Amino acid sequence: MIPVVFLTILCLGMASSTPSPDPILDADWQKWKIKYGKTYNLEEEGRKKAVWEENMKMIKLHNGENGLGKNGFTMEMNEFGDMTGEEFRNTMINFQVPTLKKEKNVQKRLAGDVPNFINWKKRGYVTTVRKQSDCNACWAISVAGAIEGQMFRKTGKLIPLSVQNLVDCSRSHGNEGCYRGNTYLAFEYVKDNGGLESEATYPYEDKEGPCRYSPDNSTANIRGVMLVPQSENALMYAVATIGPISIAIDARHNSFQFYKRGIYYEPYCSSRNISHSMLVVGYGFEGEESEGRKYWLVKNSMGIKWGIRGYVKIARDHGNHCGIATYGMYPLV
């Protein structure tokens, strides 16, 4: 019996500091603004540029002279370059909701004979990477992804499901739209609602609106939600035998904001202070397994320009790194 405490997920906020602008970086700054279509008023420009420069320095420091990065992964300047670490942390306040104890909803098996590599994306279980942008909908995107995978398993059809439907309508179950949400409550909403629309009939708007769910347009349904016991072995077993699993991690760190490639390992990561939901779509290892370069393959919701075309590899079997196994869940379809 595992008591599970659920949190509401705020997804990603971003970054602060006030360094003195460096004119040498000016050309790069102009290029970066064009690349990401950023425009600021005069007042903003100075502060944004200062933040960007700080981030640039931090990224260069992390990647080092050889550009190989520290702790097994590299970082890169990306579209989040004008956001500070403080902004990021300030908006990632976790909200705890009551402890739920539902023994029957906890996956029984903790381990089994499973393959060394799994990639559900290659087997057609995973839709394209989404972008949450101005709406903190990571929890809804994670839940939609887990249901998409199980629907594919059942029907052989991969249909992108409506994140907007979850954002607008799971308020009924205590979620808070574009502000924050809880994956468990979102699954419960789908179950109680008796359906979920597809992206095609209820597209993403990147802002909250009134609930416009129509049963006639329902595309997916679930019978319930299962909790994965809080261990990496149990998560591995779930990923291997079920499919993509909804998870959440501590993503407060600059290293995550600017992650590019390699196996993400953040020395200051917490396995309890969880803030960002994503979807585990597989696992594997790089090089010799005995060297401990094992990873979880995780689909993020920050667009395809972030990380490995929208994905991140997170250190596996490193003591529940960043809480990857703390909130594993999947729907019963």
Ligand SMILES: *[C@@H]1O[C@H](CO)[C@@H](O)[C@H](O)[C@H]1NC(C)=O
């Ligand atoms: C948890 O994260 C929040 C920001 O998301 C931070 O303010 C708080 O200090 C963190 N708590 C711990 C125990 O690390």
Ligand SMILES: *[C@@H]1O[C@H](CO)[C@@H](O)[C@H](O)[C@H]1NC(C)=O
């Ligand atoms: C189903 O979705 C389509 C596309 O959004 C919409 O035009 C139609 O009114 C919906 N059907 C019902 C019964 O709400």
